[in-house]
Amino acid sequence: MSKFTKADVNNFDFDTPIADGKTKKIWQTVHPGIVAFEQKPDLVMANGTSVMTAEPEKAAILVNYLNIQNNNIFNYLNSLGFATTYQGFKDGFLFHKECAPLKIEFVVRFAACDNASLLKREPEKYALWDESSNSYNTDKANRKYFNEDGTIITFASPILESFHKYPLVITENGIDMIPESKAKEHPRYFRNGKMTEFMNEDPILITPPDNKVVWHVHNQKKPVVPGKPLAIIDRRAKELYDAGNGNIKFVRRLDQTECISYSDELGLQRQTLEIAQAIDYACRNTMFKKTEFDGNGNIVFLGEEKPFNVIDIKLEYGITADGYALTDDIVTSNARFAWGGLPTMSFKKMFKGAYVPPVFQNANDLPEHLLTAAMFTAGTEHFSKARQGYLSKNIGR
Numbered sequence: 001m002s003k004f005t006k007a008d009v010n011n012f013d014f015d016t017p018i019a020d021g022k023t024k025k026i027w028q029t030v031h032p033g034i035v036a037f038e039q040k041p042d043l044v045m046a047n048g049t050s051v052m053t054a055e056p057e058k059a060a061i062l063v064n065y066l067n068i069q070n071n072n073i074f075n076y077l078n079s080l081g082f083a084t085t086y087q088g089f090k091d092g093f094l095f096h097k098e099c100a101p102l103k104i105e106f107v108v109r110f111a112a113c114d115n116a117s118l119l120k121r122e123p124e125k126y127a128l129w130d131e132s133s134n135s136y137n138t139d140k141a142n143r144k145y146f147n148e149d150g151t152i153i154t155f156a157s158p159i160l161e162s163f164h165k166y167p168l169v170i171t172e173n174g175i176d177m178i179p180e181s182k183a184k185e186h187p188r189y190f191r192n193g194k195m196t197e198f199m200n201e202d203p204i205l206i207t208p209p210d211n212k213v214v215w216h217v218h219n220q221k222k223p224v225v226p227g228k229p230l231a232i233i234d235r236r237a238k239e240l241y242d243a244g245n246g247n248i249k250f251v252r253r254l255d256q257t258e259c260i261s262y263s264d265e266l267g268l269q270r271q272t273l274e275i276a277q278a279i280d281y282a283c284r285n286t287m288f289k290k291t292e293f294d295g296n297g298n299i300v301f302l303g304e305e306k307p308f309n310v311i312d313i314k315l316e317y318g319i320t321a322d323g324y325a326l327t328d329d330i331v332t333s334n335a336r337f338a339w340g341g342l343p344t345m346s347f348k349k350m351f352k353g354a355y356v357p358p359v360f361q362n363a364n365d366l367p368e369h370l371l372t373a374a375m376f377t378a379g380t381e382h383f384s385k386a387r388q389g390y391l392s393k394n395i396g397r
Contacts, residue, residue: 004029006091009036022180023329029095036093039063039329055366062366063092065373066331070094072380073279073330079387080278082271084326085318099318099327103166103258104265105202106272109159109312110280111152111338152311152338158276160269161204163314166258168200168217168230174242175231176251177203177217177258200230212262216243235261256319268324272315275326280310281393282386283337288379290339291371299374308379311336337376 010028017025018035027036041059067089074086074094085097166177169189180201184190189199204220206229213236216229232241232248238259242249260268287305294300313335318327 004031004034004036004088004090004093004095006093008034008095009093023333027093031095033098034087034095035098036095037329038093039066058366058370062369062373065370065377066329067092067094068377069331069373069380070329072377072383076282076380076383076387077275077278077326077330079384080390082275082278082326083323085320086327096327097320097325099320099325100257101318101327102260102316102324103164104205104260104268105163105165105314105316106268107159107161107163107312107314108273108276108310109155109161110276110309111154111311154309158273160273162265162269163202163204163220164217164258165202165316167195168203168219170198170200170244174249174251175244177231177240203230205233207262207265215259233259235259264324268317271317271324271326275315276310276313278390279313279330279335281390282383283308283310283379285386285389286379286382288339288375291375291378293367293371299370301374301378306339308337308339308376311338331376 008029008031010030015027017027017038019026022040024040025038027038029036041056041063070086071089071094074084077084078086085099087095087097089095164177165180167180167183167189168175168177169183169186171188183199189196195201200219200221202220203217204224205215206218206224208214208216208226213234215233215235216227217231217233218224218229228246230244231251232243233239233254234241238254238256240251240254242251284307286307288308289301290304290306291299292302315326315330315334316328317324
């Protein structure tokens with residue numbers, strides 16, 4: 001993959017990128033059909049603050065970890081024969097085939113875990129952390145999802161879900177689905193660094209059992225009431241309808257990246273499950289080193305090694321000349337992992353007096369991000385070792 005260099009990025013020093021999103025910039029290159037992803041150091045953490053605002057000199061370290069993670073995981077998936085856009089890593093850039101990114105995210109859930117949206121939708125599946133006893137209160141959860149010590153039990157069948165990347169916003173005249181960057185520029189939808197009640201981020205897409213031609217669009221952070229969506233997407237006509245007040249009203253036409261057929265959705269959900277299982281296999285069958293800070297604030301590896309397993313993971317795809325292909329990032333912010341079977345949301349939490357690393361996605365500040373990123377980067381360095389075992393398990397996949 002050494003054919004790429006920073007010099008291949010067109011006019012990098014003074015030009016503008018093709019796209020400038022929340023987590024990355026995308027640049028044109030001298031290679032036809034190849035673009036360069038540049039991870040942005042200005043990442044927003046779970047507590048709402050920016051990495052650059054916290055400690056800008058350490059932001060580059062975090063970005064390097066994320067780049068290495070992407071490179072290791074994509075190389076592993078490419079070696080297994082999965083269709084991805086990934087082409088290589090060099091000089092701080094991740095090179096990908098050009099594609100039309102789908103505005104739909106696919107999620108696989110292997111086990112129950114603390115999760116803000118799912119706690120509200122299906123609270124009986126999730127153990128809640130009890131600060132007073134420093135333990136999980138599984139009495140509030142369905143006990144079949146957790147062992148008595150709070151460790152996870154995987155679902156008999158993984159949960160597959162689809163979400164739209166465009167927030168569903170409630171305008172003065174009804175609803176619409178618009179890019180997140182556009183929504184955050186409007187004070188009606190985003191104020192004082194927070195979403196208002198008029199913005200529904202990453203709405204969940206539900207296919208009703210009696211009509212595979214449409215999607216029902218719901219707020220993912222509220223219980224889904226069957227038959228009462230906020231919006232309806234007609235997949236065949238590629239049209240968005242307002243259904244918020246029970247009166248169906250046409251809003252606008254959608255393009256091929258905003259709406260896919262039922263059969264394509266099922267195919268991508270199956271693909272997402274296979275990719276997630278491959279990553280889970282590598283996590284379970286390679287060793288991850290636990291990290292901590294030394295007296296000078298430097299990251300150190302403690303030597304204690306355990307496998308991880310995937311709790312849930314979000315993947316994204318693009319449309320290429322050859323069909324759908326996995327694209328974008330596969331890093332710690334897109335997944336939740338359990339170390340030693342324990343789901344947790346913070347480094348500060350303890351389980352029976354033992355230090356427990358966090359679920360990566362929920363790191364609250366830069367030190368937590370750096371520690372989890374270092375740990376996961378060290379683990380993904382060994383993903384290639386899992387290749388033969390995974391292929392042996394999945395002959396004929």
